[in-house]
Amino acid sequence: MGDAAIATSDLTKHYGKVAALEALDLEVTRGEIFGFLGPNGSGKTTTIRLLLGLIRPTRGTATVLGIPASDVAEAHRHLGYVPGEVALWPQLTGHEVLRLLGNATGWVDTDFRAELVERFHFDPSARVRSLSKGNRQKLALVAALMGRPDVLLLDEPTAGLDPLMEEQFQIVARDAAARGQTIFLSSHILDEVQDLCDRVGILRAGRLVEVAALDELRRISTTIVEAVFDGAPPVLDGVPGVTAVGPMAGVPGGIRIILAGEPDALVRRLAEHHVVRLHTVEPSLEEIFLTYY
Numbered sequence: 001m002g003d004a005a006i007a008t009s010d011l012t013k014h015y016g017k018v019a020a021l022e023a024l025d026l027e028v029t030r031g032e033i034f035g036f037l038g039p040n041g042s043g044k045t046t047t048i049r050l051l052l053g054l055i056r057p058t059r060g061t062a063t064v065l066g067i068p069a070s071d072v073a074e075a076h077r078h079l080g081y082v083p084g085e086v087a088l089w090p091q092l093t094g095h096e097v098l099r100l101l102g103n104a105t106g107w108v109d110t111d112f113r114a115e116l117v118e119r120f121h122f123d124p125s126a127r128v129r130s131l132s133k134g135n136r137q138k139l140a141l142v143a144a145l146m147g148r149p150d151v152l153l154l155d156e157p158t159a160g161l162d163p164l165m166e167e168q169f170q171i172v173a174r175d176a177a178a179r180g181q182t183i184f185l186s187s188h189i190l191d192e193v194q195d196l197c198d199r200v201g202i203l204r205a206g207r208l209v210e211v212a213a214l215d216e217l218r219r220i221s222t223t224i225v226e227a228v229f230d231g232a233p234p235v236l237d238g239v240p241g242v243t244a245v246g247p248m249a250g251v252p253g254g255i256r257i258i259l260a261g262e263p264d265a266l267v268r269r270l271a272e273h274h275v276v277r278l279h280t281v282e283p284s285l286e287e288i289f290l291t292y293y
């Protein structure tokens with residue numbers, strides 16, 4: 001059955017004339033945190049729903065731990081899921097929802113469930129209908145995580161969470177991956193993916209345009225280096241990797257350098273002068289992402 005936690009081959013979903021997903025070939029390794037990035041309408045939710053067996057593909061196949069996604073009863077024994085739109089029984093309390101979903105999936109680590117409720121500052125006594133979007137999201141996260149499933153399919157899981165809760169999510173996600181659980185995380189919040197994922201796939205209009213390790217993405221992209229000198233800045237003509245140099249507005253002796261690839265040659269050159277301040281700005285995934293569009 002191989003090492004793949006998730007594997008798709010030619011996975012395609014058409015809605016009439018709309019190609020929501022076109023010929024997706026993807027493999028996600030066990031224990032990996034995989035970021036699935038794309039703008040609205042690019043096919044992220046469609047992919048997750050195909051993996052869950054909630055919809056049938058027009059063509060192609062999807063497996064979870066080697067189990068066909070269409071074998072829902074078997075595949076879901078290994079799956080946890082946070083939908084993009086959390087819809088739960090409005091009249092039940094958080095407690096009741098967790099108990100119900102726990103019974104449905106079988107095994108629940110109750111200590112871990114309590115820990116999650118605590119971590120996310122979730123009040124399980126409130127009724128679902130009274131919960132804010134963020135609190136419904138927390139409930140869905142606790143429900144998905146509490147059984148420690150082998151594979152977690154999370155559709156924009158931190159939408160509606162404040163930054164502190166997002167941080168808690170990152171801690172929990174890293175823990176899960178360290179235990180060997182696999183996380184498939186769709187997002188258009190690029191920063192979240194940047195901190196968390198090993199690899200990312202970039203989806204555009206239903207097609208996967210790139211799969212890359214984050215390191216790799218950074219390597220092919222540019223870095224901005226700002227340096228301030230005691231005296232006149234050096235001339236950087238011909239330094240390998242330097243693609244542009246300009247003054248830093250309002251900072252005497254300051255220059256802004258656009259660097260592609262390794263900084264080694266530039267650093268050596270700068271070190272021949274008296275550097276009083278040095279600042280590098282890594283491109284955000286958003287900037288990298290935009291270069292694909």
Ligand SMILES: Nc1ncnc2c1ncn2[C@@H]1O[C@H](COP(=O)(O)OP(=O)(O)OP(=O)(O)O)[C@@H](O)[C@H]1O
Pocket residue numbers: 015018019020021038039040041042043044045046047084188
């Ligand atoms: N049930 C459906 N019937 C018709 N078209 C659909 C259906 N579900 C999705 N689509 C279309 O398929 C495309 C992909 O939608 P999908 O929801 O997968 O995108 P997404 O990347 O998850 O977007 P978002 O970030 O907005 O959730 C869109 O053009 C959407 O309008």
